Amino acid sequence: MKRTHDNQPKLYQFRNCRLLRDSKIITDDLWVRDGKIIDPRIIFWEEQVKADVQIDCNNVIICPGFIDVQINGGFGVDFSSDTDKLEEGLVTVAKGLLQHGVTSFCPTIVTSTQQSYNEILKTVKRTPGGENGAEILGAHLEGPFLNPDMKGAHKAHLMRQISTKGAQEMEDFYGTLDHVSIVTLAPELAGENMESIKQLVQRNIVVSIGHSAANEEIAEQAAKKGATFITHLFNAMLPFHHRDPGIVGLLTSYDIPKPMFYGLIADGIHTHPTATRIAHRSHPTGLVLITDAIAALGLPPGLHKLGPMQVEIDHEKATLQGTNTLAGSIASMDVCIQRFKKMSGCTIVEALEGATLHPAQLLQIEHRKGILNYNSDADLVFVDDDLNVHATFIAGEPVWLKKGGLVTGDVQLKYNLLSKKVRKQN
Numbered sequence: 001m002k003r004t005h006d007n008q009p010k011l012y013q014f015r016n017c018r019l020l021r022d023s024k025i026i027t028d029d030l031w032v033r034d035g036k037i038i039d040p041r042i043i044f045w046e047e048q049v050k051a052d053v054q055i056d057c058n059n060v061i062i063c064p065g066f067i068d069v070q071i072n073g074g075f076g077v078d079f080s081s082d083t084d085k086l087e088e089g090l091v092t093v094a095k096g097l098l099q100h101g102v103t104s105f106c107p108t109i110v111t112s113t114q115q116s117y118n119e120i121l122k123t124v125k126r127t128p129g130g131e132n133g134a135e136i137l138g139a140h141l142e143g144p145f146l147n148p149d150m151k152g153a154h155k156a157h158l159m160r161q162i163s164t165k166g167a168q169e170m171e172d173f174y175g176t177l178d179h180v181s182i183v184t185l186a187p188e189l190a191g192e193n194m195e196s197i198k199q200l201v202q203r204n205i206v207v208s209i210g211h212s213a214a215n216e217e218i219a220e221q222a223a224k225k226g227a228t229f230i231t232h233l234f235n236a237m238l239p240f241h242h243r244d245p246g247i248v249g250l251l252t253s254y255d256i257p258k259p260m261f262y263g264l265i266a267d268g269i270h271t272h273p274t275a276t277r278i279a280h281r282s283h284p285t286g287l288v289l290i291t292d293a294i295a296a297l298g299l300p301p302g303l304h305k306l307g308p309m310q311v312e313i314d315h316e317k318a319t320l321q322g323t324n325t326l327a328g329s330i331a332s333m334d335v336c337i338q339r340f341k342k343m344s345g346c347t348i349v350e351a352l353e354g355a356t357l358h359p360a361q362l363l364q365i366e367h368r369k370g371i372l373n374y375n376s377d378a379d380l381v382f383v384d385d386d387l388n389v390h391a392t393f394i395a396g397e398p399v400w401l402k403k404g405g406l407v408t409g410d411v412q413l414k415y416n417l418l419s420k421k422v423r424k425q426n
Contacts, residue, residue: 094133
């Protein structure tokens with residue numbers, strides 16, 4: 001067999017590794033070329049070529065890159081308030097997330113003024129990932145069409161109800177929906193017959209139920225109109241009641257078109273371990289792990305911002321200043337995966353798929369993200385059996401390596417060269 005031709009993209013063979021594929025951990029090599037995962041049968045039988053680079057992975061688990069569909073900021077950046085330097089802030093967060101295995105994310109904007117949304121959505125655009133950070137999959141707009149009675153850490157006076165104009169009114173308010181992937185709204189405020197939900201879905205926008213006082217009947221009606229997600233399950237919604245399960249009842253409802261996905265903040269603060277187990281055992285394939293992280297992610301305790309509000313961080317707990325109201329989390333995605341596995345008692349596969357396959361399915365991008373199937377994007381995370389991140393790859397290129405970790409050799413050399421290039425550009 002021969003090497004690939006000099007003018008062709010290099011072929012990489014990851015050896016001595018375990019792969020998360022088809023909901024199993026299997027022992028196999030992974031082949032990557034030109035940013036995509038390659039079927040080795042093509043290499044062996046059709047092209048008859050050898051790998052240009054072989055990488056010994058020290059028996060780590062290779063899984064798809066983590067996807068965070070609800071993150072408010074991090075590393076000192078708040079997406080909802082840093083409008084004057086948001087472009088720079090997005091890069092800061094996108095780069096910072098790589099150490100936690102996140103290769104793509106949805107910047108989340110909390111309830112804000114119309115002017116703020118207009119300014120922010122001029123900057124937040126779908127952006128490919130690479131050496132400068134994780135991919136931006138589109139904005140998640142969490143507000144202002146929420147129920148003030150379930151405001152959580154949002155500003156009630158900025159909340160609005162949706163009129164009969166539906167999605168058009170929402171687009172007029174936001175300024176644009178071109179780069180929006182998710183809208184969280186309270187279905188009881190969604191206008192006559194909830195047509196606004198149907199209209200958003202027709203625009204390929206995921207509608208999520210959240211910050212809502214809806215009972216189960218209203219929640220089911222929203223699902224019938226096309227809502228497919230629940231924003232941070234258990235938080236900012238009516239508690240489960242045996243005569244009216246509320247939004248939580250959607251996890252096992254037979255009266256909706258298809259099973260719902262639900263976001264879960266598995267930081268050990270937002271959701272009790274028992275509630276976590278109940279949710280997962282009721283509907284394991286709907287789990288989408290989210291961080292709901294704020295600007296304080298990666299920063300020391302103290303006062304930090306969340307949109308127009310001040311948040312106090314104390315012992316990993318984020319609350320509105322002077323209150324006991326939870327205001328997002330400071331947990332990273334890798335920590336959430338680890339804690340979810342511990343709290344739920346699930347398998348490594350189930351924990352990882354909550355941050356890979358399921359969010360990709362929610363966004364309907366599972367043909368290229370959240371999987372290690374042939375021809376999918378080579379966004380990869382190398383983890384050990386304790387789910388510690390050792391390396392992050394985007395489009396087959398190393399973008400973060402743990403110092404002293406398990407991934408060395410050719411990958412370390414290439415990462416060093418890449419790091420020098422990024423530092424020079426910055």
